Amino acid sequence: MDLCQKCETCCCYLEAEDLFCTNCGTEVPVIDGVTPNPQPTLQPVVRHYFDCQQCGASMSYDASVGSLRCPFCGSVEVKDQPQQLDIAPNRVVPFQVERPAATESLQKWLNEGFFRPPDLAEMAEVTSLVQVFVPYWVFHAQTKTTWTADTSDVPWGAKAAWRPISGEHQGSHQDVLIPASQTLTAKESFSIFPFQIKDAIEYRPEVCAGISVERFGLSRRVARPYAKKNIERRESQECDDLYIPASSRNVHVNILYSQMRSEPILVPLWIFAYRYKKRMFRFVVNGQTGRAFGDKPFSMEVLYPYIGYTVIGFLALCLIMMLMILFMR
Amino acid sequence: MNRPSFKPKRIRETTGKSPDFEGLPHSHPCSACGTPLDADDPFCPACGQPQQVALPQSNESYAPAKHFSCKNCGAELTISAEHRSDTCPFCDSPYVVELQGITKRQPPEFVIGFQVTPEQAQATFRNWFRQNNWTRPSDLHTATIEQKLQGIYLPFWTFSLLAQSQWHCSIGEYYYRTKTYRTYEKGKWVTKTKRVRETEWYPLAGKFNDYTRGYLVCGSNGLPQVEVDRIKPFHTETIRRYDPKYLAGWSCEEYTVEREAALQYFLEHTKQDQQRKIQQYLPGDTNKQLRVMTEFDHIQSDLVLLPVYLLTYRYEDRLYRFLLNGQTGRYYGSKPIAWRRIMGVIGIGVVVVVIIGAMLAFATMR
Numbered sequence: 246m247d248l249c250q251k252c253e254t255c256c257c258y259l260e261a262e263d264l265f266c267t268n269c270g271t272e273v274p275v276i277d278g279v280t281p282n283p284q285p286t287l288q289p290v291v292r293h294y295f296d297c298q299q300c301g302a303s304m305s306y307d308a309s310v311g312s313l314r315c316p317f318c319g320s321v322e323v324k325d326q327p328q329q330l331d332i333a334p335n336r337v338v339p340f341q342v343e344r345p346a347a348t349e350s351l352q353k354w355l356n357e358g359f360f361r362p363p364d365l366a367e368m369a370e371v372t373s374l375v376q377v378f379v380p381y382w383v384f385h386a387q388t389k390t391t392w393t394a395d396t397s398d399v400p401w402g403a404k405a406a407w408r409p410i411s412g413e414h415q416g417s418h419q420d421v422l423i424p425a426s427q428t429l430t431a432k433e434s435f436s437i438f439p440f441q442i443k444d445a446i447e448y449r450p451e452v453c454a455g456i457s458v459e460r461f462g463l464s465r466r467v468a469r470p471y472a473k474k475n476i477e478r479r480e481s482q483e484c485d486d487l488y489i490p491a492s493s494r495n496v497h498v499n500i501l502y503s504q505m506r507s508e509p510i511l512v513p514l515w516i517f518a519y520r521y522k523k524r525m526f527r528f529v530v531n532g533q534t535g536r537a538f539g540d541k542p543f544s545m546e547v548l549y550p551y552i553g554y555t556v557i558g559f560l561a562l563c564l565i566m567m568l569m570i571l572f573m574r
Numbered sequence: 575m576n577r578p579s580f581k582p583k584r585i586r587e588t589t590g591k592s593p594d595f596e597g598l599p600h601s602h603p604c605s606a607c608g609t610p611l612d613a614d615d616p617f618c619p620a621c622g623q624p625q626q627v628a629l630p631q632s633n634e635s636y637a638p639a640k641h642f643s644c645k646n647c648g649a650e651l652t653i654s655a656e657h658r659s660d661t662c663p664f665c666d667s668p669y670v671v672e673l674q675g676i677t678k679r680q681p682p683e684f685v686i687g688f689q690v691t692p693e694q695a696q697a698t699f700r701n702w703f704r705q706n707n708w709t710r711p712s713d714l715h716t717a718t719i720e721q722k723l724q725g726i727y728l729p730f731w732t733f734s735l736l737a738q739s740q741w742h743c744s745i746g747e748y749y750y751r752t753k754t755y756r757t758y759e760k761g762k763w764v765t766k767t768k769r770v771r772e773t774e775w776y777p778l779a780g781k782f783n784d785y786t787r788g789y790l791v792c793g794s795n796g797l798p799q800v801e802v803d804r805i806k807p808f809h810t811e812t813i814r815r816y817d818p819k820y821l822a823g824w825s826c827e828e829y830t831v832e833r834e835a836a837l838q839y840f841l842e843h844t845k846q847d848q849q850r851k852i853q854q855y856l857p858g859d860t861n862k863q864l865r866v867m868t869e870f871d872h873i874q875s876d877l878v879l880l881p882v883y884l885l886t887y888r889y890e891d892r893l894y895r896f897l898l899n900g901q902t903g904r905y906y907g908s909k910p911i912a913w914r915r916i917m918g919v920i921g922i923g924v925v926v927v928v929i930i931g932a933m934l935a936f937a938t939m940r
Contacts, residue, residue, distance in 0.1 A: 254734075254736065254785075254872045254874075255785070264684070264813060264814075264815065265734070265787075268785065269734060269736065269785035269787070269872070270734030270785060270786075270787030270788065270874075271734055271872065271874055272683075272734070272874060272876060389783070391780055391781045391782060391783065393778070393780060393855060393856060393857045394857050395747070395857045395858060403774065404749045404751075404772070404774050405747035405748060405749040405773075405774040406747070406749065407747045407858070407859075408747065408776060409745035409747070409776050409778045409856075409857045409858045410778070410857075411778055411779065411780035411857075412780075413781065466811075494857075495857040495858070496857075497854075497855045497856075497857065499781075499782050499783060499784070499855060501736075501783045501784075501785070
């Protein structure tokens with residue numbers, strides 16, 4: 246990494262596609278018409294892809310996977326896209342949750358919950374859990390922050406409930422993950438966090454053998470503002486926790502980023518996608534920690550009897566009341 | 575120098591955006607991964623897929639350019655040899671002389687290519703010019719003016735710097751108290767209470783650091799900054815390193831605003847910008863007496879050529895101008911108004927109203 250070129254002003258790592266530093270705007274120096282030694286990440290890799298016609302997911306296809314079923318929506322309508330290029334990931338977080346554990350987690354999830362359609366558990370046997378590697382961008386940055394806020398810790402004799410304070414903070418943010426998947430929703434991507442990025446291994450094609458790899462659907466240029474927003478939120482929380490006594494309001498942070506860099510990585514997921522009454526539902530398991538998240542269909546049919554009971558109960562109560570009133574007279 | 579005034583009274587100013595160029599210019603998706611691309615990206619930045627590179631639009635093949643200077647407004651231009659221009663595109667005056675030799679100016683470093691074709695620009699101009707046709711003086715013809723529309727690369731200075739500000743101010747926190755007062759009501763004195771807002775003031779100081787960049791300062795004396803601001807933004811994501819091939823077939827203005835002058839303008843702009851940002855960054859319910867001391871560091875400047883379609887014409891000794899952003903199609907223009915016609919129409923309207931009123935009055939009197 247240290248062989249990479251850094252911006253002279255803010256020490257952020259420069260990337261091959263940039264003419265200016267993306268953080269501070271300093272021009273990338275040119276020597277003899279060639280930008281020297283940018284961050285050597287975006288290496289292309291050729292894979293055989295298929296596109297799902299239903300949900301738009303684009304992922305690699307491995308003959309050993311067997312059936313051509315889209316792991317993101319369970320659709321079988323997929324279109325072949327032979328010999329396509331993608332960004333080669335720097336690192337891959339390997340699978341640590343095996344199939345039995347994932348299936349168990351799925352079964353547990355399917356059986357829990359009260360207002361669920363009763364035939365949901367049976368569906369689970371029809372389509373099975375699929376292993377997928379999903380792309381993420383990982384950002385790292387150092388921050389120099391100044392902050393202002395109001396604290397409720399007011400001096401003796403103060404009349405107002407708040408007092409303004411300001412200060413400085415230096416932070417370091419590692420492993421800020423920004424999902425680069427085109428298919429998973431932001432809610433799904435974030436609710437299976439965290440991933441231990443330090444356990445990631447270097448990418449080799451063998452690591453992904455037999456497992457579908459989703460294609461990078463978000464360029465670094467687009468991911469960067471999200472990462473900054475994310476860091477800003479963390480920094481604001483950190484300043485609040487560290488420096489502001491009692492409760493706070495109007496926490497503002499002003500962040501100067503330095504040594505910002507990013508890398509493409511792959512993250513392991515178990516996905517169970519199924520259709521229930523023409524709607525698509527998905528259950529995802531973090532392939533490293535086993536943390537699960539999913540949307541379940543909400544069945545009104547299960548609910549109807551209970552609504553009925555409530556209404557009958559209410560009417561009965563009214564009747565009793567009326568009778569009591571009549572008796573009292 | 576006898577420059578006509580740019581603040582005429584009788585003028586119609588409009589800005590707008592031609593419908594054909596919505597969104598980012600030429601951001602067609604990558605054939606492999608769908609990432610938005612620029613017309614001249616050799617590879618997709620997201621997936622590395624090689625792209626068919628569309629060469630920057632050029633009207634004609636590259637020809638040796640000529641160098642001109644305007645005696646009236648002081649603009650200096652490089653005009654391609656085919657383009658026989660005898661009037662200055664900035665002030666529409668015929669005092670253009672050819673310069674010999676090469677000027678000792680800094681060469682441009684970056685350029686944004688034209689994405690709007692001359693035909694599209696002309697069509698946009700014609701549409702705009704024909705809006706409200708009846709208010710235009712009758713002796714002003716579209717056809718004669720239209721030919722003056724010209725695509726020009728205009729020089730702009732851009733700067734990047736680190737602004738470090740120290741600020742101090744008074745922060746106000748609100749609190750409420752109940753106040754008792756006596757008032758005369760219904761013939762007698764009564765005591766009443768009301769809730770009033772009071773402010774408690776605290777002094778507060780701090781720092782604010784910011785990397786600033788991207789503001790474009792017009793490097794042309796012939797064109798005021800306010801007019802250029804109207805056709806912004808330019809999307810700097812599609813910026814390319816300068817290459818003479820971009821200029822083939824287009825005219826190009828030399829900068830006449832020196833770097834130092836542009837920098838001073840930019841610093842002033844940044845100071846105001848900092849003041850505004852810090853204002854938003856302050857805590858509390860209200861604040862007063864904000865003082866900001868800003869220091870600038872890591873100042874870097876770049877000379878950028880930006881694509882603009884320009885049309886300047888004279889009418890009754892006043893200058894009118896039409897500007898079109900050659901990247902996004904955003905335009906701004908001013909055109910003369912025939913007040914005599916408008917007054918005439920209003921007059922007829924008044925006469926009609928008076929006649930109707932008179933008739934009604936006559937009818938009711940009977």
